[in-house]
Amino acid sequence: MNKRIYLDYSATTPMKKEVLDEMMPYFSEKYGNPSSIYSFGREAKQAIDVARDRLAKAVGASSKEIFFTGGGSEADNWAIKGIAYANRNKGNHIITSKIEHHAVLHVCEYLEKDGFEVTYLDVDEYGMIDLEQLKEAITDKTILITIMYVNNEIGTIQPIKEIGKIAKEKGVYFHTDAVQALGNIPIDIKELDVDIMNFSAHKIYGPKGVGGIYIRKGVKIHPFIHGGAQERKRRAGTENVPGIVGFGKAAELATQNLDSHIAHVKRLRDKLIEGIQNNIDYVRLNGHPTERHPGNVNFCFEFIEGESLLLSLDMVGIAGSSGSACTSGSLDPSHVLMAIGLTHEIAHGSLRLTIGDFTKEEDIDYVVEHLITIVDRLRQMSPLYEG
Amino acid sequence: MNKRIYLDYSATTPMKKEVLDEMMPYFSEKYGNPSSIYSFGREAKQAIDVARDRLAKAVGASSKEIFFTGGGSEADNWAIKGIAYANRNKGNHIITSKIEHHAVLHVCEYLEKDGFEVTYLDVDEYGMIDLEQLKEAITDKTILITIMYVNNEIGTIQPIKEIGKIAKEKGVYFHTDAVQALGNIPIDIKELDVDIMNFSAHKIYGPKGVGGIYIRKGVKIHPFIHGGAQERKRRAGTENVPGIVGFGKAAELATQNLDSHIAHVKRLRDKLIEGIQNNIDYVRLNGHPTERHPGNVNFCFEFIEGESLLLSLDMVGIAGSSGSACTSGSLDPSHVLMAIGLTHEIAHGSLRLTIGDFTKEEDIDYVVEHLITIVDRLRQMSPLYEG
Amino acid sequence: MYSEKVMDHFTNPRNVGEIENADGVGQVGNAKCGDIMKMYLKIEDDTIVDVKFKTFGCGSAIATSSIATEMIIGKSVEEAVGLTNRAVVEALDGLPTQKIHCSVLAEQAVKAAIYDYAQKNNLVIKGLENYKPVDDVHDHHDHDEDEE
Amino acid sequence: MYSEKVMDHFTNPRNVGEIENADGVGQVGNAKCGDIMKMYLKIEDDTIVDVKFKTFGCGSAIATSSIATEMIIGKSVEEAVGLTNRAVVEALDGLPTQKIHCSVLAEQAVKAAIYDYAQKNNLVIKGLENYKPVDDVHDHHDHDEDEE
Ligand SMILES: Cc1ncc(COP(=O)(O)O)c(C=O)c1O
Numbered sequence A, B: 001m002n003k004r005i006y007l008d009y010s011a012t013t014p015m016k017k018e019v020l021d022e023m024m025p026y027f028s029e030k031y032g033n034p035s036s037i038y039s040f041g042r043e044a045k046q047a048i049d050v051a052r053d054r055l056a057k058a059v060g061a062s063s064k065e066i067f068f069t070g071g072g073s074e075a076d077n078w079a080i081k082g083i084a085y086a087n088r089n090k091g092n093h094i095i096t097s098k099i100e101h102h103a104v105l106h107v108c109e110y111l112e113k114d115g116f117e118v119t120y121l122d123v124d125e126y127g128m129i130d131l132e133q134l135k136e137a138i139t140d141k142t143i144l145i146t147i148m149y150v151n152n153e154i155g156t157i158q159p160i161k162e163i164g165k166i167a168k169e170k171g172v173y174f175h176t177d178a179v180q181a182l183g184n185i186p187i188d189i190k191e192l193d194v195d196i197m198n199f200s201a202h203k204i205y206g207p208k209g210v211g212g213i214y215i216r217k218g219v220k221i222h223p224f225i226h227g228g229a230q231e232r233k234r235r236a237g238t239e240n241v242p243g244i245v246g247f248g249k250a251a252e253l254a255t256q257n258l259d260s261h262i263a264h265v266k267r268l269r270d271k272l273i274e275g276i277q278n279n280i281d282y283v284r285l286n287g288h289p290t291e292r293h294p295g296n297v298n299f300c301f302e303f304i305e306g307e308s309l310l311l312s313l314d315m316v317g318i319a320g321s322s323g324s325a326c327t328s329g330s331l332d333p334s335h336v337l338m339a340i341g342l343t344h345e346i347a348h349g350s351l352r353l354t355i356g357d358f359t360k361e362e363d364i365d366y367v368v369e370h371l372i373t374i375v376d377r378l379r380q381m382s383p384l385y386e387g
Numbered sequence C, D: 001m002y003s004e005k006v007m008d009h010f011t012n013p014r015n016v017g018e019i020e021n022a023d024g025v026g027q028v029g030n031a032k033c034g035d036i037m038k039m040y041l042k043i044e045d046d047t048i049v050d051v052k053f054k055t056f057g058c059g060s061a062i063a064t065s066s067i068a069t070e071m072i073i074g075k076s077v078e079e080a081v082g083l084t085n086r087a088v089v090e091a092l093d094g095l096p097t098q099k100i101h102c103s104v105l106a107e108q109a110v111k112a113a114i115y116d117y118a119q120k121n122n123l124v125i126k127g128l129e130n131y132k133p134v135d136d137v138h139d140h141h142d143h144d145e146d147e148e
């Protein structure tokens, strides 16, 4: 297979050349341990400081409030467990939504087994939470609200500013998982009442296995990885220097290019959405029509099943993803698709195509063309489809 | 400064070329998400499988028992917290030693605040624990023994086989931090009654920010990072594919070259030890004379302080480390040096030089020569030294 | 993830379609679980002379249906009843653990179609004496995971 | 980590040594804490005409001692008493937060030596009226860390 059209940018991204170039010296030349005192340990330390400044700048935070982690999931776990255990004396109630990433949901479920109570807010058919429901859910035991910024499956953007206001008013900490937001919408923490926000490098053309977390000064939180004094004693472990350097560069590029990136992916996204809607019957666009990740396309194709759709696309060189149960090996289709009210039958036939910087106009034509044939072929094979 | 003699291999290592070469394709070409279904996601998945097999083989484990993490510290935290919370119903007592890495000690201290009881075993002047003391410490509440394989500061190798036997006899889980052991002594888990063992890639010429953990089949342990289904649901987060690939390669190289590596560093280590002992007065070799990391040299130089020694060495291009309080910014000198019975005064003047594959014979001559001058100069400046 | 054999049967499934006035029709699975297999048999002199299927499901559901049809064409009804999911998996050079149930589904679809044929013709078929039609054999999706 | 100025004074410390029959000698810090500074003063007509030091301690302990000696040579005793750790830090173009206490040590060493001079000569020195010799001014090692 020669053709390769990658439309899974929300799963992960290729690293940009500028990013890799910046990382290279730190593998085998400037390999010193940043905690050490000799000169090229200090070199590594300085490189981390630069990266921290870049990420801080990209999100409108102060460098002192930014810490690096081993990925987006670690940061989610840190944020939630760290707040929960550090504030247990104040209360044991956490509020989240039904469409969070598993790195949030599974932590919440873990905490439920350890005496915490969690409210999982509903979302409407577009994946939006209800601010009134949120307000009502807050009790005097509530210590944390954790609601994601941009949903990874259907792309819905939550009203983070409003949520933050409510949280602040009630004196409750607010964490938002901004893994899908960074590099895809403007983020300015100064404008938001967010206490903790986390990121992941490999979603913005940076390296895998590196994440970042913003912790507002004064927030009461336990460390998650205990040990050495790295990251100002907040996150132990020898720093992944090349990874952090790469993340810093990727964050810088993402903000520098934000407007053109958004314009580019949005145009292709809308073209793809129209191409599908105009050429294929029995389809449903999932997510919000406007408050949406600029590169996210998510459709359900009735009468067919997501995994066979993905496999068929893969055979013509197109890489996408699905919320189908069969891809994940779990019983139920994506919790996000269920939460927006889809039936099992329909949710099984979902397809997510996410667009990025290297997507070209003709890729979209190619995808639409092949989707038409593939969907038709699978439907012809389906006992549910009555031609 | 042109000369650079790196003698801090126990802190971190440069990545070997073979390792970097093997990682390169996974940054910007084979960047697919290993959890995805399309072909080049599967490519990434296969690369991880190969790495897992390599690490498993390097330590005599089955691949199914090996999981990758975001570093050695994460793995320590996982091992200890994971066992502690999963077995809380059986007991709340943990046994460790006074000379563990902070990634173990600080987790233990954290657990103490959460209702666990921890026994910190003494060590003798060479850094060895006492097996009788260990046996006596075990109660019917004991759920975990965590004793490191090879100490990172003074290089002492613990009797892991004997500890494992005791643990097994008493039905207590046994974790050993093998971060400094891997690649420096032969490890064969099949021969040891170890339930959990952890590793770190950057100590064996692999990438920073990647660790590994062996979890014996059947061990009751909670996941540490909750979220996606990666690592067979044991460790969530998009896999650091290039990092894992690099770790696998580094582990393979480390075992292939183990004998020649040990012979090389041991010879230079002994040369350095002799060079110091024969040329400088008032010195003390820390650690065990024979049961010792093959590349570890650790001395106390009386009347002088470690940080100024390090700085002076750095100025002639030599990179080492110290257990001095002043380097760490903490009140007390290294807990390890205190545990082997050194006085504060003497512990302040410690210097660790650790030898690795790229260390050359003439480097040792250069270091001894400069150490003589530097130690003399600092002593002349010291109010404690009576020439 | 999938063997070449699976991919071959997924890409070029044999015997897709329906048989009008089939002698036996069986449907198993349900849409809620994400997979439905429907199998049509043409039977002459106790021999299966033609099979067609329609499947809603994942790649391996389609591949197992396809290969199952091949495996029973030309076989006697009794032989076909003996088709095990194991045999299907082997014929496909294996399936990922969490996809094994798709092969169970294929076995059940064949049995359901033969049962239908038996019911229509008042036959008792060896190996099907205790067969009870089930709507959903999807006892679903075993995982390849350890205890936590 | 350290400024060039610090490294300069660490590498080429000024006025290392002892003064025999010094007019004032002060020692502060203790070995347990990892730093001791000892300062020797030669004083003529209320003016500090020579200073020497010996220091056991880290790079910044050595550098602060060194620059402190430079800062008081030629000064009157009263001026020297006014030497603050802040002035020492500034003269070195700054110090890392956790090393600030080394500069406090330098200030205290100067004061201790002058106090010794005052005691020996039965003088009351402006700025030292309330001075109490301390063994260890090392209230030690502030950290640059946040609340956890
Ligand atoms: C014995 C020991 N354990 C754990 C660690 C932590 O490993 P990492 O730096 O990969 O987090 C280290 C090194 O820092 C070590 O020497």
Ligand SMILES: Cc1ncc(COP(=O)(O)O)c(C=O)c1O
Residues within 6 Å of the ligand: A010, A071, A072, A073, A074, A076, A101, A103, A148, A150, A151, A152, A177, A179, A180, A200, A201, A202, A209, A210, A211, B236, B237, B238, B239
């Ligand atoms: C919204 C969201 N949160 C968290 C994560 C986890 O990030 P990582 O894969 O870096 O652990 C992801 C991506 O996997 C995500 O999309």
Ligand code: FES
Residues within 6 Å of the ligand: B325, B326, D033, D034, D035, D056, D057, D058, D059, D060, D061, D098, D099, D102
């Ligand atoms: S002497 Fe301890 S930090 Fe300077």
Ligand code: FES
Residues within 6 Å of the ligand: A325, A326, C033, C034, C035, C056, C057, C058, C059, C060, C061, C098, C099, C102
């Ligand atoms: S139909 Fe669900 S896994 Fe095959």
